[in-house]
Amino acid sequence: MSVVNNIQEKTAMGPSNSRSVWQIQRDVIFALLLREIKTRFGKWRLGYAWVLLEPAMHIMLLATIFSLIGREFYPGVPTVLFILGGIAPFLFFSHSFSKGLAAVSSNRGLFNYRHLRPFDTVVSRVLLEFAIYLLSMFVLWFVLAWFGVRVAFGNFLLLIEVNILFFFFSLGLSLALCVVGERLPEFSKVLPLAVRPLYFISGVFFSLEQVPVEYHAYLAWNPLMHVIELTREGLFANYEGKFSNFEYFTFSSVGMLALGLLVYRAHWRDLVRSQ
Amino acid sequence: MIRLENLTKSYRTPHGRKILFRNVNAIFPEGKNIGILGYNGAGKSTLLRIIGGIDYPDSGHVVSDQRISWPLGLASGFQGSMTGRENVSFICGIHGIWRENKRKIMDQVQEFAEIGNYFDAPIKTYSSGMRSRLAFGLSIAVEFDVYLIDEVMSVGDVHFRRKCETVISEKRTSSSFIIVTHAMSVLKKNCDVGIYIGDGQVRVYHSIDKAIALYQAGVPDSKVSENNMPSALNV
Numbered sequence: 001m002s003v004v005n006n007i008q009e010k011t012a013m014g015p016s017n018s019r020s021v022w023q024i025q026r027d028v029i030f031a032l033l034l035r036e037i038k039t040r041f042g043k044w045r046l047g048y049a050w051v052l053l054e055p056a057m058h059i060m061l062l063a064t065i066f067s068l069i070g071r072e073f074y075p076g077v078p079t080v081l082f083i084l085g086g087i088a089p090f091l092f093f094s095h096s097f098s099k100g101l102a103a104v105s106s107n108r109g110l111f112n113y114r115h116l117r118p119f120d121t122v123v124s125r126v127l128l129e130f131a132i133y134l135l136s137m138f139v140l141w142f143v144l145a146w147f148g149v150r151v152a153f154g155n156f157l158l159l160i161e162v163n164i165l166f167f168f169f170s171l172g173l174s175l176a177l178c179v180v181g182e183r184l185p186e187f188s189k190v191l192p193l194a195v196r197p198l199y200f201i202s203g204v205f206f207s208l209e210q211v212p213v214e215y216h217a218y219l220a221w222n223p224l225m226h227v228i229e230l231t232r233e234g235l236f237a238n239y240e241g242k243f244s245n246f247e248y249f250t251f252s253s254v255g256m257l258a259l260g261l262l263v264y265r266a267h268w269r270d271l272v273r274s275q
Numbered sequence: 276m277i278r279l280e281n282l283t284k285s286y287r288t289p290h291g292r293k294i295l296f297r298n299v300n301a302i303f304p305e306g307k308n309i310g311i312l313g314y315n316g317a318g319k320s321t322l323l324r325i326i327g328g329i330d331y332p333d334s335g336h337v338v339s340d341q342r343i344s345w346p347l348g349l350a351s352g353f354q355g356s357m358t359g360r361e362n363v364s365f366i367c368g369i370h371g372i373w374r375e376n377k378r379k380i381m382d383q384v385q386e387f388a389e390i391g392n393y394f395d396a397p398i399k400t401y402s403s404g405m406r407s408r409l410a411f412g413l414s415i416a417v418e419f420d421v422y423l424i425d426e427v428m429s430v431g432d433v434h435f436r437r438k439c440e441t442v443i444s445e446k447r448t449s450s451s452f453i454i455v456t457h458a459m460s461v462l463k464k465n466c467d468v469g470i471y472i473g474d475g476q477v478r479v480y481h482s483i484d485k486a487i488a489l490y491q492a493g494v495p496d497s498k499v500s501e502n503n504m505p506s507a508l509n510v
Binding site: 013014015016017023024027028030031032034038039042108109111112113114115116273274275 | 286329330331343349368372
């Protein structure tokens with residue numbers, strides 16, 4: 001007994017030898033999350049309020065423009081809410097995309113600690129973005145409802161399902177991108193340009209029904225469009241995404257996660273290794 | 276115990292790959308302090324980082340059941356916009372040190388680094404001396420079985436260097452060290468075992484003097500250079 005105590009005392013001030021793989025993973029992710037939160041929001045005067053202000057400003061800007069031109073996207077859903085349902089998931093996607101690309105280069109110094117590998121920086125960044133996305137979407141929902149902009153809530157279960165899948169979709173994408181960003185630096189210049197057109201073809205500020213029928217078959221390949229349509233279905237009781245396909249999105253999420261994990265597994269040592 | 280198994284490491288250069296060492300097998304005796312010698316670019320630091328698990332060989336493994344530190348005094352993991360305290364807290368976190376033990380380490384680091392209230396100021400406002408004191412204080416405050424040292428003793432002023440030496444000799448009772456340096460006096464004073472890297476090989480010698488002798492055999496010492504000098508210059 002005393003021997004055990006002695007060992008524990010001796011190792012108390014250092015990393016414990018008996019930490020399991022999962023404990024190490026948990027410690028690293030948790031420490032990284034705290035650090036990300038501090039560095040991202042700690043330096044501004046408004047600090048943590050910025051989490052909500054960024055998507056809020058984005059949505060308000062778009063909503064104002066479209067309200068001014070008197071556009072109604074979907075009968076029975078206020079323009080502001082319609083855009084909220086599109087822009088919030090899109091911002092999460094686009095943040096995961098850019099953070100994934102830069103995950104290795106902007107954390108290089110951290111890889112001097114052996115437990116901390118690129119995987120951890122990707123996971124913690126996507127987790128944080130995901131939390132910010134959900135938080136901002138729900139806070140804005142309630143703020144808008146407070147001001148009288150409200151519709152009946154849709155399907156909460158669907159919303160949860162879609163977002164769990166969306167998390168794994170973005171995680172897989174970010175893992176693949178962290179390898180691309182480091183191994184093929186040329187691509188990390190070009191790829192962000194690819195996100196911008198996605199903004200226009202993913203239904204952030206239109207519903208697929210408003211697009212001429214002959215293009216539907218092409219646009220329907222875009223998983224991001226399905227996320228956005230499904231999110232709106234989850235949020236608004238009277239919304240029906242005519243083309244949204246839960247099975248297709250499930251399939252693309254699992255596929256994207258598998259791709260990300262495989263690409264990462266094949267290359268992760270090369271991300272850290274001196275060449 | 277640390278065991279190197281079939282370790283091969285090469286570098287990409289404009290003229291093809293340069294091999295640092297190939298198929299190295301070695302066992303580092305437990306509890307011994309080890310000095311690594313070799314010329315610039317021989318791969319001393321690379322070997323140290325491979326042992327520490329933060330760089331990877333082309334093939335082969337490092338097998339160890341010990342807790343090995345990150346290279347001592349390393350400041351590159353620090354985030355400039357965070358305070359010293361927050362940085363220390365983060366590094367404790369990834370090593371699974373929370374709550375009370377973390378607080379103890381914070382106090383130790385603050386005391387060692389002699390930075391007082393600057394501990395709560397962003398690191399980017401630190402002088403380079405403060406930064407390296409913080410980094411060194413942190414790496415020594417977290418307990419490991421084996422500490423890696425890469426030329427750290429050469430930074431800082433005399434006061435700091437003396438302090439490092441004191442703290443290292445205290446630590447030697449409970450932990451061992453693997454040291455990379457060009458200062459033979461440091462090696463002689465601190466190390467039991469010598470490792471010489473050169474010609475694509477890693478050789479382990481059970482006395483540091485042997486390794487130093489081998490290292491210096493390649494260095495043109497004063498006698499050799501006198502003999503080689505043109506006679507006209509020989510007064």
